[in-house]
Amino acid sequence: LSAGLDVLRELPCVTTDGHRIPLWVNTGLLADVVRAQERGAEGVGLYRTEVPFMIKERFPSEKEQMAIYREQLEAFHPLPVTMRTLDIGGDKSLPYFPIKEENPFLGWRGIRVTLDHPEIFLLQTRAMLKASVGLNNLRILLPMISGIRELEESLHLIHRAWGEVRDEGMDVEMPPIGVMIEVPAAVYLTRELASQVDFISVGSNDLTQYLLAVDRNNPRVADLYDYLHPAVLEALQRIVKEAHEEGKPVSICGEMAGDPAAAVLLLAMGFDSLSMNATNLPKVKWLLRQISMQTARELLAKVMRIDSPEVTHATVQLALRNLG
Ligand code: PEP
Numbered sequence: 594l595s596a597g598l599d600v601l602r603e604l605p606c607v608t609t610d611g612h613r614i615p616l617w618v619n620t621g622l623l624a625d626v627v628r629a630q631e632r633g634a635e636g637v638g639l640y641r642t643e644v645p646f647m648i649k650e651r652f653p654s655e656k657e658q659m660a661i662y663r664e665q666l667e668a669f670h671p672l673p674v675t676m677r678t679l680d681i682g683g684d685k686s687l688p689y690f691p692i693k694e695e696n697p698f699l700g701w702r703g704i705r706v707t708l709d710h711p712e713i714f715l716l717q718t719r720a721m722l723k724a725s726v727g728l729n730n731l732r733i734l735l736p737m738i739s740g741i742r743e744l745e746e747s748l749h750l751i752h753r754a755w756g757e758v759r760d761e762g763m764d765v766e767m768p769p770i771g772v773m774i775e776v777p778a779a780v781y782l783t784r785e786l787a788s789q790v791d792f793i794s795v796g797s798n799d800l801t802q803y804l805l806a807v808d809r810n811n812p813r814v815a816d817l818y819d820y821l822h823p824a825v826l827e828a829l830q831r832i833v834k835e836a837h838e839e840g841k842p843v844s845i846c847g848e849m850a851g852d853p854a855a856a857v858l859l860l861a862m863g864f865d866s867l868s869m870n871a872t873n874l875p876k877v878k879w880l881l882r883q884i885s886m887q888t889a890r891e892l893l894a895k896v897m898r899i900d901s902p903e904v905t906h907a908t909v910q911l912a913l914r915n916l917g
């Protein structure tokens with residue numbers, strides 16, 4: 594198997610009829626980077642910056658953050674590294690910044706926290722920009738956006754950080770900026786959001802949770818949590834269509850991208866890249882190299898006519914088994 598993995602690492606992710614789809618990884622620590630490279634990742638689709646924050650006793654300084662981000666950018670250079678601004682609250686808390694709420698998933702999380710604390714956001718984005726000097730493979734991604742105003746405020750702060758870094762004499766390019774679509778409201782605003790940014794990335798973990806009103810971490814309702822639910826698939830198709838109509842690329846960085854059965858449907862929908870846990874990358878690549886875009890599209894068309902997630906699972910599994 595390891596010999597097979599070595600061969601697979603060097604091969605592109607391309608369907609039998611020549612459709613290329615880059616496979617990216619989700620990272621948090623430097624250890625993830627090594628595993629990602631062993632598996633031939635073509636970039637980082639989601640670097641969860643809250644992970645290095647979680648293992649500290651206090652907010653890391655601008656200098657500390659810069660060093661951490663620089664390591665990620667250097668390790669992948671010249672491949673792109675998509676850094677998400679701090680996404681705390683919900684299920685992710687910092688020991689030195691407790692958030693106590695009745696309903697944390699509908700509360701103060703992601704961009705809401707950092708827009709209320711622009712000093713945290715500015716310091717972080719300055720650190721990212723400084724870390725990218727001379728490398729220019731940084732992309733910045735904004736979590737939990739639910740409206741246009743939040744995006745505009747975030748863009749304003751990033752431009753301010755950029756101005757500050759340049760005032761310090763650093764020659765830094767403005768990186769591509771993207772928005773996560775992970776709140777149902779954002780699905781219906783894809784067109785407007787996409788028009789103001791460089792790329793879109795779907796957070797299917799939260800999007801599934803919020804569309805279905807099912808806590809992603811509650812075992813009691815775990816059997817209701819299903820990213821192949823027809824409503825989730827409809828939302829995903831809509832996002833791809835509207836982002837593409839604005840001429841913007843769309844990626845997906847939730848767990849479903851690492852599930853080979855789901856990956857085939859995402860390919861067929863027209864996602865421009867898939868970002869996943871490095872562990873899942875070889876099996877997704879292996880499968881996408883066995884299938885044609887034509888077959889994937891036929892399967893998607895069939896699945897979109899099914900109204901039960903159970904039947905969808907069975908249909909996709911059967912189709913993939915027939916591939917070998
Ligand atoms: C998501 O919500 O799908 C996502 C990728 O972000 P996280 O899992 O970190 O919330």
Ligand code: MG
Binds near residue numbers: 736775796798799
């Ligand atoms: Mg999320």
